Amino acid sequence: MSSFWQKSAAGYLLKSTVRLVLVIAAVSVISFVLVSESPIDPIKAYVGEVGLANMNEETYAKFQAYFGTDIPPVKRYLNWAHDFIRGDMGQSLLYRQPVTGVIKEKFANSMALMALAWVFSGIVAFVLGVLAGVFKNSALDKIIKNYALVLASAPTFWLALIALMVFSVWLRIFPIGFSVPLGVAAADVTVWDSLYHLALPALTLSLTGIASITLHTREKVIDVMGEDYILYARARGQRLWPMVTGHVIRNVTLPAITLQFASISEIFGGSVLVEQVFSFPGLGQAAVRAGIGGDAPLLLGIAIISAALVFGGNLLANLLYGLIDPKIRRQGRAS
Amino acid sequence: MTDRNPDILTVEDLTIRFSRYEKGLRKTDLTVINGLSVSVANSELVAVVGSSGSGKSLLAHTLLGILPSNCGASGAIRFLGEPLDNRRIADLRGKRIVLVPQSVTYLDPLKKVGPQVLNDRTDPPSIRAQEKLFEYYGLSPKTAGLYPFELSGGMARRVLLSAAMMETPRLIIADEPTPGLHLSAAKKAMLNFRNFANEGNGVLLITHDLELALETADKIAVFYAGTTVEVAPVGDFRSAATLRHPYTKALWRALPQNGFQPFPGTQPYAGDPIKGCPFAKRCPTVSDACHLDIPQRELRGGLVRCHQAV
Numbered sequence: 001m002s003s004f005w006q007k008s009a010a011g012y013l014l015k016s017t018v019r020l021v022l023v024i025a026a027v028s029v030i031s032f033v034l035v036s037e038s039p040i041d042p043i044k045a046y047v048g049e050v051g052l053a054n055m056n057e058e059t060y061a062k063f064q065a066y067f068g069t070d071i072p073p074v075k076r077y078l079n080w081a082h083d084f085i086r087g088d089m090g091q092s093l094l095y096r097q098p099v100t101g102v103i104k105e106k107f108a109n110s111m112a113l114m115a116l117a118w119v120f121s122g123i124v125a126f127v128l129g130v131l132a133g134v135f136k137n138s139a140l141d142k143i144i145k146n147y148a149l150v151l152a153s154a155p156t157f158w159l160a161l162i163a164l165m166v167f168s169v170w171l172r173i174f175p176i177g178f179s180v181p182l183g184v185a186a187a188d189v190t191v192w193d194s195l196y197h198l199a200l201p202a203l204t205l206s207l208t209g210i211a212s213i214t215l216h217t218r219e220k221v222i223d224v225m226g227e228d229y230i231l232y233a234r235a236r237g238q239r240l241w242p243m244v245t246g247h248v249i250r251n252v253t254l255p256a257i258t259l260q261f262a263s264i265s266e267i268f269g270g271s272v273l274v275e276q277v278f279s280f281p282g283l284g285q286a287a288v289r290a291g292i293g294g295d296a297p298l299l300l301g302i303a304i305i306s307a308a309l310v311f312g313g314n315l316l317a318n319l320l321y322g323l324i325d326p327k328i329r330r331q332g333r334a335s
Numbered sequence: 336m337t338d339r340n341p342d343i344l345t346v347e348d349l350t351i352r353f354s355r356y357e358k359g360l361r362k363t364d365l366t367v368i369n370g371l372s373v374s375v376a377n378s379e380l381v382a383v384v385g386s387s388g389s390g391k392s393l394l395a396h397t398l399l400g401i402l403p404s405n406c407g408a409s410g411a412i413r414f415l416g417e418p419l420d421n422r423r424i425a426d427l428r429g430k431r432i433v434l435v436p437q438s439v440t441y442l443d444p445l446k447k448v449g450p451q452v453l454n455d456r457t458d459p460p461s462i463r464a465q466e467k468l469f470e471y472y473g474l475s476p477k478t479a480g481l482y483p484f485e486l487s488g489g490m491a492r493r494v495l496l497s498a499a500m501m502e503t504p505r506l507i508i509a510d511e512p513t514p515g516l517h518l519s520a521a522k523k524a525m526l527n528f529r530n531f532a533n534e535g536n537g538v539l540l541i542t543h544d545l546e547l548a549l550e551t552a553d554k555i556a557v558f559y560a561g562t563t564v565e566v567a568p569v570g571d572f573r574s575a576a577t578l579r580h581p582y583t584k585a586l587w588r589a590l591p592q593n594g595f596q597p598f599p600g601t602q603p604y605a606g607d608p609i610k611g612c613p614f615a616k617r618c619p620t621v622s623d624a625c626h627l628d629i630p631q632r633e634l635r636g637g638l639v640r641c642h643q644a645v
Contacts, residue, residue: 227440228436228438228440228441229440229441229442229443229444231396231401231436231441232434232436232441232442233443234399234400234401234428235399235401235428235429235433235434235436236428236429236433236434236454236498237425237426237427237428237429237430238429238454242455246443246446246455247443247446250443250445250446251443251444251445254445325445326445326482326484327444327482327484330482330485
């Protein structure tokens with residue numbers, strides 16, 4: 001980090017861009033290998049066992065041409081890469097639309113879900129972590145710690161199922177699935193409808209993020225509470241809350257930012273499962289469909305978008321560090 | 336000592352224990368300070384001198400009520416004649432009893448120095464006071480806008496001194512305030528403590544630097560393995576003969592100007608159970624009686640914890 005500001009912001013951005021290109025290349029190759037080496041036959045997945053058995057040679061050849069299974073994988077990948085570089089992500093085989101269009105639509109749904117979960121988990125986890133750390137070993141700390149440990153060890157999809165069962169089936173507070181009410185014209189769907197459908201998946205998704213960020217924040221707060229400057233603040237008669245807001249939170253902010261942006265990838269991973277359980281038509285669900293349906297262009301497109309998003313999150317965290325940490329900021333000014 | 340003019344600080348028979356869990360979850364107590372007594376009278380600068388590990392900083396932390404929670408202190412502490420309990424400490428610390436800590440790590444690394452010295456006050460008189468203090472200590476006005484990592488060791492100490500002087504204390508507890516300072520800055524800091532004491536206040540200077548203590552202090556309390564072995568007026572340090580305890584004499588002879596004689600052995604580890612005099616193992620004149628309990632007694636205007644001292 002420090003070399004970035006010592007050299008120049010432009011140099012750092014250039015380096016990051018090169019890194020991003022390498023990440024995208026690697027992610028696309030790995031996803032492609034996985035989808036083309038997968039034991040799932042895309043044609044069988046598409047038409048079904050019976051459909052495949054009843055298919056004549058001619059139709060099968062057409063399907064082979066459509067799914068590209070008649071072309072050697074390396075050539076197929078190169079074809080895809082050639083188009084991708086020119087900005088064409090190809091056609092989704094399952095949705096029969098350009099990949100860009102599918103991703104755009106799913107992305108909008110998922111973004112709302114993930115952003116809500118991300119912000120919510122960030123705020124709640126930070127507050128819980130600070131409380132637990134400041135009152136280390138108190139009853140409050142034990143409750144928060146155990147709550148976080150239980151959540152951290154519970155699988156996301158299981159939590160999603162429980163939430164669905166309790167809130168949608170038994171209590172009937174939230175809808176059972178989808179991003180909009182059924183039987184309502186798209187034009188008539190209100191923002192409240194969308195938020196109502198978003199609430200339970202977003203809450204469930206934020207739970208996993210809360211656990212790890214709470215525990216990490218707690219550790220950091222305990223470290224800070226043991227620092228000499230906290231001892232000195234106490235020796236100067238500072239009361240607990242001014243000390244917490246003035247020193248503890250200030251010094252926990254930097255690691256909290258790192259944690260928060262690092263959690264983007266976790267939220268992304270979690271969204272795949274949560275969307276599946278809640279039948280939420282987002283990127284995660286599309287990724288699952290693309291994966292088991294052999295839709296290589298869509299899967300690659302989604303993988304690349306996710307990689308870019310996570311990468312962007314980390315980049316943003318680094319840039320924020322530069323803005324917030326006086327050590328980095330001041331070195332930049334000095335050079 | 337009368338009630339109208341009580342000592343600034345008296346500490347009598349202070350004992351500090353850490354409780355910790357050993358293997359098998361057995362709780363054991365670790366005595367780190369044992370039967371410590373020291374007092375600071377009006378206009379007095381008292382130096383507490385001891386090597387590292389002798390428990391000097393713990394004394395400072397006790398007086399400010401900032402001992403760790405697994406640490407228990409017993410004994411009688413009085414500030415201006417009144418017992419100093421936890422509630423009173425909480426009211427007085429930072430105002431009437433201030434700490435000058437050891438190093439830059441006592442400053443918040445992410446906060447500018449100025450607001451830290453001001454303790455978040457923003458009123459113009461306080462800001463003027465802070466600017467005056469910076470000028471007095473030779474810190475440029477720009478220093479207030481710096482972060483702790485941008486300070487040199489000497490600057491950091493002067494910032495910490497300024498922070499202490501921002502208040503109107505009756506007692507300053509200075510925990511190793513001078514290492515890393517230029518000689519002139521160290522002398523200035525000492526002069527400042529001296530002047531502060533002369534105005535009818537008290538200074539408790541905690542240091543391992545006997546020479547520095549000899550230059551400015553009125554009284555020197557010598558610490559060894561968690562207890563005061565001797566309290567002597569500074570004048571007694573002119574020769575070994577006027578000193579009382581064998582450890583103090585050994586320290587005196589170890590000074591460069593007094594022969595530079597090292598003495599063998601090491602201080603017992605804090606917490607090792609000690610019966611009798613902690614210095615017995617290294618004492619040239621040790622006798623059987625040294626392993627019995629040795630009370631502190633007055634001797635020639637000072638205090639000593641040695642049954643042989645005359």
